[in-house]
Amino acid sequence: xxQRTGLTRSPKLARGAIVQIVDSVIGIDxxxxxxxxxxxxxxMTITPFDPNEVEQSGRGQIAPTSQPYAPKRQIxxxxxxxxxxxxxxxxxxxxxxxxxxxxxxxxxxxxPSEGLIGDLxxxxxxxxxxxxxxxxxxxxxxxxxxxxxxILPVRITSYSVEETHFLPSLHxxxxxxxxxxxxxxxxxxxxxxxxxxxxxxxxxxxxxxxQSALAVAHAARNAAxxxxxxxx
Numbered sequence: 001x002x003q004r005t006g007l008t009r010s011p012k013l014a015r016g017a018i019v020q021i022v023d024s025v026i027g028i029d030x031x032x033x034x035x036x037x038x039x040x041x042x043x044m045t046i047t048p049f050d051p052n053e054v055e056q057s058g059r060g061q062i063a064p065t066s067q068p069y070a071p072k073r074q075i076x077x078x079x080x081x082x083x084x085x086x087x088x089x090x091x092x093x094x095x096x097x098x099x100x101x102x103x104x105x106x107x108x109x110x111x112p113s114e115g116l117i118g119d120l121x122x123x124x125x126x127x128x129x130x131x132x133x134x135x136x137x138x139x140x141x142x143x144x145x146x147x148x149x150x151i152l153p154v155r156i157t158s159y160s161v162e163e164t165h166f167l168p169s170l171h172x173x174x175x176x177x178x179x180x181x182x183x184x185x186x187x188x189x190x191x192x193x194x195x196x197x198x199x200x201x202x203x204x205x206x207x208x209x210x211q212s213a214l215a216v217a218h219a220a221r222n223a224a225x226x227x228x229x230x231x232x
Contacts, residue, residue: 039077047072070185153200154181
């Protein structure tokens with residue numbers, strides 16, 4: 001029986017997740033944050049290139065249909081966290097900190113990282129007085145996974161959390177996290193290389209192939225209707 005719907009024949013749901021991928025000494029070092037519950041709503045905004053907003057500087061008129069790069073795509077969603085089920089199972093982490101560990105994992109997605117091993121090596125070097133040479137801080141690429149048909153490379157652009165119900169230690173038992181993402185297109189990786197970049201580009205291209213296939217299927221199904229609408 002599905003605990004959320006109460007139905008005995010509810011379909012098995014694919015669980016969404018956010019996976020951060022970092023280049024490390026072992027290749028790609030993933031950090032996985034699964035969603036306890038899939039979001040009930042998702043908003044996506046696609047902003048196409050506007051030639052009228054480009055400074056011409058005497059270069060001539062840009063074609064009104066120009067689209068020199070992939071449109072900017074932004075996603076917002078909410079995910080809910082609840083420690084109740086784990087408390088019933090007497091999970092020691094949930095008993096001690098509620099959902100604070102999952103909130104911490106989400107917050108780490110906003111921070112520069114060299115991967116679990118790289119961060120550990122850096123921390124040990126700092127403690128022993130042999131810190132690693134400074135590097136340009138950057139946030140690793142993340143993959144927003146919403147089922148097999150939608151896996152997108154993203155950067156988290158906004159994060160806010162509302163905590164409710166607390167343990168005596170004031171660790172939250174429940175939380176609602178609002179997240180904003182910007183989809184990373186292959187254009188933004190022109191100057192970057194590495195396994196994580198290649199993986200991100202492959203994920204984006206695979207998503208685009210699926211979208212094209214869905215659009216073709218839709219066009220084929222409605223070809224006759226489209227022809228009937230044309231007066232010529």
